[in-house]
Amino acid sequence: MKFALLMACLLAGADMDQRARWEEWVELGMHRPVLAEAEAALTEAAGDPELLALAARAAAASGDTLRAERWLSSAEGPAIRLERARLHLAGDRIDEALALLLAPGEPPRPRLPERADGWVLAGRALARAGELERARPLLEQMIARFPHDDEAPAALHLLAQAAITRGDLESARELRDRATSSARWRAFFDVRRRQALEHPDDPLPRFGVAALWMEVGEAARARDVLDALLDDAPNYARAHALRGDAARALGDLEVSLAAWSRALELDGDLHTARLNRAILHITREDLSAAKKDLEVLVTLEEARAEPLLQAHLLFATVLETLGDAEGARAARARYEALKRG
Numbered sequence: 001m002k003f004a005l006l007m008a009c010l011l012a013g014a015d016m017d018q019r020a021r022w023e024e025w026v027e028l029g030m031h032r033p034v035l036a037e038a039e040a041a042l043t044e045a046a047g048d049p050e051l052l053a054l055a056a057r058a059a060a061a062s063g064d065t066l067r068a069e070r071w072l073s074s075a076e077g078p079a080i081r082l083e084r085a086r087l088h089l090a091g092d093r094i095d096e097a098l099a100l101l102l103a104p105g106e107p108p109r110p111r112l113p114e115r116a117d118g119w120v121l122a123g124r125a126l127a128r129a130g131e132l133e134r135a136r137p138l139l140e141q142m143i144a145r146f147p148h149d150d151e152a153p154a155a156l157h158l159l160a161q162a163a164i165t166r167g168d169l170e171s172a173r174e175l176r177d178r179a180t181s182s183a184r185w186r187a188f189f190d191v192r193r194r195q196a197l198e199h200p201d202d203p204l205p206r207f208g209v210a211a212l213w214m215e216v217g218e219a220a221r222a223r224d225v226l227d228a229l230l231d232d233a234p235n236y237a238r239a240h241a242l243r244g245d246a247a248r249a250l251g252d253l254e255v256s257l258a259a260w261s262r263a264l265e266l267d268g269d270l271h272t273a274r275l276n277r278a279i280l281h282i283t284r285e286d287l288s289a290a291k292k293d294l295e296v297l298v299t300l301e302e303a304r305a306e307p308l309l310q311a312h313l314l315f316a317t318v319l320e321t322l323g324d325a326e327g328a329r330a331a332r333a334r335y336e337a338l339k340r341g
Helices: 005-012 020-029 031-044 049-061 065-072 077-089 094-101 116-128 132-145 152-165 169-198 201-213 221-232 238-250 253-264 271-283 287-297 310-321 325-340
Strands: none
Touching: 005 132, 020 031, 020 049, 020 169, 020 201, 031 049, 031 201, 049 065, 049 077, 065 077, 065 169, 077 094, 077 116, 094 116, 116 132, 116 152, 132 152, 152 169, 169 201, 201 221, 221 238, 238 271, 271 287, 271 310, 287 310
C-alpha cells in the first residue's frame, strides 16, 4: 500500500487512543506514521513522557538518533528511562544502559518490573556484557510474565544461548523450538494486526487476531477483540462461533450457547459450532436438543474424521440415555467402523 493511502487509513482511526495507536504502530515497525503525527502532537502534549518515548523509539528506528535524543531529553519517567537505555544499547554503551535498567544489589533486578522491556532490555544488556547467566533469571521472568510480548522470541533465543554456554544442550533445543514457535505466532499476529489497520472495514483480519489469541490460550483478549468486531459486523457468523469458544474457555456457558446458536442461525454449515453446542446441551442434560444437533452432524461427510467423528459416539451415548438401545448400537458401530478407517 502506498504511504499516503496507508496514512489515510491509519489516521481515519481517530477514535483510537493516541498512545495505544502509537504503541501499535511502533510494535509493527510502522515508524513513519508515528513521526508524521509526532511533531504536532508533541507540541501540544510536550510533557507526556509516554508519547515522547514512543516518538523517540520511532525516530531512532528510522535512523534519526539526534531527534530521538532531543525528545528523550525533554521529560522524565519510566518510558523515557527505557528508551534512553535502548539508545545506549544501540550505541554499545552497555554500562550506561545497565545503570538505567538494573536496581542496585544482587541478584539482578530490573528497575521497572511492571514493563516487559524493563526485563528484556536488562537481560539483553547483561548478555551483551558477557554475563548470560546473570541475565537468565531476568529473561525467564520476562517470559513468565509477558509470554506473548513482541520481545519474547528474542528473550527465548538468549535463554537458548545461555543453555548452550552452560552445556545444557537439551534445554537449548527446547528453548530454540519455543523461540521458533513464538516468532512464528508473533509474525502471524503482527500481519493480522497490520491488515486490520490497513483494511478497517474488513472483519477477517480482526477475526484472525482473535483466533491467534485463542491459539495461545488468551480467551479474554480474544473475547475483547470479538466484542468490538461484532459491534461493527453483527452478522459475521464465524465471529459469533469463536465468541462462543472464548466464552466457554472463560466459563461463561450461557454466553457460549447464545453465541453458537447465533452463529448457526447465520451459517448452518459451521459444524464445529454445532458440535460444541451439542456437547454443551449434553452437559446441561438437554438431551433432546443435543440429539437434534447430532442428527445433523452424523450425516456429514466431514464427520468421517476428527473433530466431527466424535459426533457418532456422542450420538450413541445420547440415544442410549434416551432409551433407544438399537439406535445407540448402530451409532456406536458406525463410530467404530469409521475410527478403524
